[in-house]
Amino acid sequence: MSEQQPVPRPSHAGGPPREGRSGPPGAGGPPGGRRGKRQYFRKKKVCRFCVEKVDFIDYKKVEMLQPFVQERGKILPRRMTGTCSKHQRWLGVAVKRARNIALLPFATEL
Amino acid sequence: MAERLYDLIFICMPTTPEEEITKIVSTLEQTASEHGGKVEKVEKWGTRKMAYRVAKQREGFYVYLALHSTQGALIKELERRLKVSDAVIKYMTVRLDEEIKRQQKLVAHREHRARRRPRKPAAAPAAGPAPEQQAAAS
Numbered sequence: 001m002s003e004q005q006p007v008p009r010p011s012h013a014g015g016p017p018r019e020g021r022s023g024p025p026g027a028g029g030p031p032g033g034r035r036g037k038r039q040y041f042r043k044k045k046v047c048r049f050c051v052e053k054v055d056f057i058d059y060k061k062v063e064m065l066q067p068f069v070q071e072r073g074k075i076l077p078r079r080m081t082g083t084c085s086k087h088q089r090w091l092g093v094a095v096k097r098a099r100n101i102a103l104l105p106f107a108t109e110l
Numbered sequence: 111m112a113e114r115l116y117d118l119i120f121i122c123m124p125t126t127p128e129e130e131i132t133k134i135v136s137t138l139e140q141t142a143s144e145h146g147g148k149v150e151k152v153e154k155w156g157t158r159k160m161a162y163r164v165a166k167q168r169e170g171f172y173v174y175l176a177l178h179s180t181q182g183a184l185i186k187e188l189e190r191r192l193k194v195s196d197a198v199i200k201y202m203t204v205r206l207d208e209e210i211k212r213q214q215k216l217v218a219h220r221e222h223r224a225r226r227r228p229r230k231p232a233a234a235p236a237a238g239p240a241p242e243q244q245a246a247a248s
Contacts (some may be wrong), residue, residue: 055213056179056212056213097204100202101200102121102162103120
């Protein structure tokens with residue numbers, strides 16, 4: 001409920017697709033949030049693993065890893081899931097292990 | 111000689127009879143004890159769908175072992191046996207002791223912090239507005 005004080009957030013979030021921008025998605029340079037008066041206030045995402053105080057991401061629990069993997073098998077980037085860098089690193093390792101033993105796909109064939 | 115902890119998962123053909131899988135597991139256990147290791151846990155996950163095709167199969171019988179070992183030669187031998195076995199179509203060994211050590215360290219750190227700086231009871235500010243609301247309603 002902090003809509004009363006529109007504090008301009010630093011544009012490190014970078015994740016939400018901004019409308020009215022025609023450049024490629026990778027071209028989001030440093031002046032990301034300063035474009036006209038339109039500023040998006042996105043609720044800050046919190047790392048799900050930090051909330052639950054996860055110390056070890058188990059590669060065997062597929063249902064735990066599934067939300068962080070796209071349907072085609074890609075690992076979702078941090079900017080979309082809000083995972084912190086530490087847990088994203090562990091998550092990457094876990095997903096790669098799960099892939100090796102056919103618990104998760106490298107890429108799903110059609 | 112530090113003791114190391116490993117996870118060993120292997121996948122058998124879905125057509126493999128149960129007895130054969132039990133036999134494979136027991137030979138692995140025997141090999142482990144010969145090399146000074148020990149199989150801590152055996153879990154048969156049963157037949158489940160694989161994420162991609164392995165050996166032209168879409169399903170496989172997963173078996174999971176957790177084991178202790180003091181020498182890497184044991185892992186080599188176990189993997190060799192799995193490779194030779196016809197029923198086994200895929201296997202993977204992961205060394206986990208370092209990660210578990212890290213995990214224990216994190217848990218210890220958190221507990222230490224919790225002991226040193228106990229949370230102040232948050233009851234006082236939370237209980238504040240409630241009586242006012244009640245008073246306004248009545």
